[in-house]
């Protein structure tokens with residue numbers, strides 16, 4: 001049986017780092033952020049729909065989605081964010097279902113979904129893994145590792161579910177306040193549990 005796992009966590013909590021370790025251990029990882037880029041790549045119907053909704057101002061001169069400009073717009077305006085999500089989320093959902101259907105039987109399929117708590121889909125998974133850090137650590141990693149401003153970091157965090165809301169859907173919690181070595185050890189433990197669900 002395929003084991004279906006939802007993986008979530010706040011921005012810069014360490015989801016991609018956890019996904020990379022899980023992939024090394026043998027999981028099939030489906031990354032919603034990556035799919036959310038693919039479905040609005042240049043020339044796609046998804047990008048046409050975003051332009052129809054938010055205007056041509058969301059395009060770079062080359063015709064790509066201007067991600068920094070759209071980020072500045074939607075993390076300051078919840079209604080624009082909902083309209084963007086209403087276009088992108090169904091396209092991501094469809095594509096992730098196709099990728100899951102292509103996974104070998106018996107695989108541990110991990111869906112890395114930043115907004116899993118927000119969209120209320122936790123019940124569809126056999127296990128939900130939440131990568132957990134306090135807000136101060138999220139801000140420090142966004143500012144220190146990615147060059148975001150504190151304001152940008154806080155506006156994205158404010159657009160997401162609370163730490164408590166995410167912990168409420170978890171079957172497995174990965175505390176990522178320690179070192180990368182600590183993280184790897186904990187991910188190995190969790191992966192052993194997930195494999196045992198097969």
Ligand SMILES: CC(C)(COP(=O)(O)OP(=O)(O)OC[C@H]1O[C@@H](n2cnc3c(N)ncnc32)[C@H](O)[C@@H]1O)[C@@H](O)C(=O)NCCC(=O)NCCS
Nearest residue numbers: 010011032033036067070071074084085088092114159160
């Ligand atoms: C606004 C956009 C263009 C900004 O692009 P940018 O390259 O700066 O960020 P990226 O896509 O790499 O996302 C980084 C992180 O931002 C956070 N984030 C992204 N979208 C959202 C959202 N709608 N609400 C809350 N947080 C979000 C997530 O933690 C995500 O991991 C982009 O995030 C987007 O298209 N968002 C809407 C689609 C969406 O909801 N994606 C989330 C997963 S499906």
Ligand SMILES: Nc1ncnc2c1ncn2[C@@H]1O[C@H](COP(=O)(O)OP(=O)(O)OP(=O)(O)O)[C@@H](O)[C@H]1O
Nearest residue numbers: 010011012013014015016017141145178179180183
């Ligand atoms: N235990 C750790 N110690 C120090 N730095 C870490 C640790 N875990 C992750 N990081 C760093 O924190 C940053 C955020 O991690 P990562 O990209 O995995 O988070 P994410 O949850 O996938 O982010 P996003 O929500 O933007 O997709 C990265 O620069 C990563 O290298």
